[in-house]
Amino acid sequence: MHYISTRGDATQRKFCEILLEGLAPDGGLYLPVQYPQVDDATLTRWRKVYHEQGYAELAFAILSLYIDDIPADDLRALCRKTYTAQVFGTGEIVPLRHVENGVYLEALSNGPTLAFKDMAMQLLGNLFEYELARRGEELNILGATSGDTGSAAEYAMRGKKGVRVFMTSPAGRMSPFQQAQMFSLQDANIINIAVEGVFDDCQDIVKAVSNDLDFKRKYKIGTVNSINWARLLAQVVYYFAGYIQATDNNAQKVSFAVPSGNFGNVCAGHVARSMGLPIAQLVVATNENDVLDEFFRTGVYRVRGSADTHETSSPSMDISKASNFERFVFDLVGRDGARTKDLFSTQLSAAGSFDLSADSAFKDAAARYGFVSGKSTHTDRLATIRDTDARHGMVIDTHTADGLKVALEHLQPGTPMVVLETALPIKFAATIVEALGREPERPAQFEGIEALPKRVLNLPADVVLVKALIEKTCA
Numbered sequence: 001m002h003y004i005s006t007r008g009d010a011t012q013r014k015f016c017e018i019l020l021e022g023l024a025p026d027g028g029l030y031l032p033v034q035y036p037q038v039d040d041a042t043l044t045r046w047r048k049v050y051h052e053q054g055y056a057e058l059a060f061a062i063l064s065l066y067i068d069d070i071p072a073d074d075l076r077a078l079c080r081k082t083y084t085a086q087v088f089g090t091g092e093i094v095p096l097r098h099v100e101n102g103v104y105l106e107a108l109s110n111g112p113t114l115a116f117k118d119m120a121m122q123l124l125g126n127l128f129e130y131e132l133a134r135r136g137e138e139l140n141i142l143g144a145t146s147g148d149t150g151s152a153a154e155y156a157m158r159g160k161k162g163v164r165v166f167m168t169s170p171a172g173r174m175s176p177f178q179q180a181q182m183f184s185l186q187d188a189n190i191i192n193i194a195v196e197g198v199f200d201d202c203q204d205i206v207k208a209v210s211n212d213l214d215f216k217r218k219y220k221i222g223t224v225n226s227i228n229w230a231r232l233l234a235q236v237v238y239y240f241a242g243y244i245q246a247t248d249n250n251a252q253k254v255s256f257a258v259p260s261g262n263f264g265n266v267c268a269g270h271v272a273r274s275m276g277l278p279i280a281q282l283v284v285a286t287n288e289n290d291v292l293d294e295f296f297r298t299g300v301y302r303v304r305g306s307a308d309t310h311e312t313s314s315p316s317m318d319i320s321k322a323s324n325f326e327r328f329v330f331d332l333v334g335r336d337g338a339r340t341k342d343l344f345s346t347q348l349s350a351a352g353s354f355d356l357s358a359d360s361a362f363k364d365a366a367a368r369y370g371f372v373s374g375k376s377t378h379t380d381r382l383a384t385i386r387d388t389d390a391r392h393g394m395v396i397d398t399h400t401a402d403g404l405k406v407a408l409e410h411l412q413p414g415t416p417m418v419v420l421e422t423a424l425p426i427k428f429a430a431t432i433v434e435a436l437g438r439e440p441e442r443p444a445q446f447e448g449i450e451a452l453p454k455r456v457l458n459l460p461a462d463v464v465l466v467k468a469l470i471e472k473t474c475a
């Protein structure tokens, strides 16, 4: 299998060449040259694999279609080391719970940081450690986070050989639980930097460091953001596992509803569907930051300015643009790299938007690709959390509530609807208290974490000081 860029650079690269990379050199995102096709016999075999041998073996079967530059035994060992009941809480790894009338929740948030990002990031940690050891190299991951990404990256990379994480976050802006999760880590290779400023200041620092090519090369600076292909690939597996659990034969179709921000999670659904998994609809659920809902309703993709980006009670979906969306658009326009480049590089920079409404490809996006969408607001979120608690005795988190609210608007009789549960309610306790008047349940291992000693450096929003810290740490 080889990988190409969405912006026309047709250089063919292997998986391990792009594993540690962010963007392709031409500014595009990496995608496989084609999606491997899964026929009926293979899907039947994978059903057995999941039921009899478990999630890790299913992950190995799927990943090995995309990764042929890691020996099979090594790849299998990496999958087995990653997807264990000990790390993810259950033997099924992603168990389904029935809510009502063919609506299910697929649990993706029982990993170490209680959000679905662990599903991919835990594998990434093991892949990075493996590949760096093979090359005899080191990597310094520099990131910016307002919550879930940073903690998932730190819990994936803690204690890994050859990797250090420098994670910037806006001082005092994350929830107390999220701060405690990150700052209580005592591993020497995890460096938390609380920046005096907002999330954009953190992101500007990361960009400034990455744009200093000499510094970047000298200190082997890398990232783990959501555009990394390996993260997306790891997420494809739980669409198969969800489908297998919701059906007993391959003639059945299933829809998935996905609480969406940067379009990484639902893009993995698009890849699974493109491989032939019988998915009816891919339901894109947004919060008040409805860039994606607007696109699927109107054909206009309009990036928001920071003044139009709302702080909501499902904060991990608060985006101004959807960084993985370019991958889907590349497929939508018939994998035309020049066209994709014109849309994302020329039109977006000039006008802040592009319009595909007159394009025949957009007109049958729903029919050909299964995409539909909807939006959920704070009021909807509270109502959905209350209703799900009152009628089913289930407490769901704010992002999952957005997914469930929009899922119910797209139910089709006879087709199971699997809503991806992207976080546990304890991470967003304040809104649960607002909805239900009580604290959400706290998993035992998180009792009292707010009181643990914190390891964090406070710095002004100054790239010079962050660079100095990296130099000093690596010296």
Ligand SMILES: *Cc1c(COP(=O)(O)O)cnc(C)c1O
Binding pocket: 115, 116, 117, 148, 149, 226, 259, 260, 261, 262, 263, 264, 265, 266, 316, 317, 399, 422, 423
């Ligand atoms: C990151 C995140 C999302 C959004 O996922 P994307 O892949 O960016 O669309 C939704 N819910 C939670 C809890 C998250 O952490």
